[in-house]
Amino acid sequence: AQKITQTQPGMFVQEKEAVTLDCTYDTSDPSYGLFWYKQPSSGEMIFLIYQGSYDQQNATEGRYSLNFQKARKSANLVISASQLGDSAMYFCAMREGRKAAGNKLTFGGGTRVLVKP
């Protein structure tokens, strides 16, 4: 079974508008971390935002915010005021379990975002 599911393979968004990228996850571990990464066409992976399973508040980093709904096991990324430079692939990832046991990330399939001027 998929541990991280990103159901939107691609989407268009108008410049200056907000966009929400969906991510659902599956784990039975009470301790986990959720991450979003951006991969522009140049190929590098850029860390955007992190949410811990015990965090009470939704994470925010500049124009990025994470809508964390623990009971629904979803961790949607919201990008506000989209810019042309936001056009990229976006990956949701999860780290499960005790960090001492290893820190591997499991990634979703990604969502491609294209910002239209």
Place this chain on the structure above:
Amino acid sequence: DSGVTQTPKHLITATGQRVTLRCSPRSGDLSVYWYQQSLDQGLQFLIQYYNGEERAKGNILERFSAQQFPDLHSELNLSSLELGDSALYFCASSRKSWGGEETQYFGPGTRLLVL
């Protein structure tokens, strides 16, 4: 710029050959990770090293091996290469933060093409 460096950026080789990918982590990071990104498998974790010791292993083929050296740089060795090994190979690094998460910062990747 994440601070993680990878060389080479591109590599073209033939089936059956062996290649070595190199990674230098961010200053102060003790953990190094290797990931493979391919069209059919997506992004997959291969292996993690912490301060020279193997910490976790993922779907790494027996033909692949890695190590982390005393200066903390890491190498991923791929041997008996097959067409299906063509992929983007990422190295990432992280450090412990008390009470916080170990965020992984990725290098620019090495794009391997096996012909």
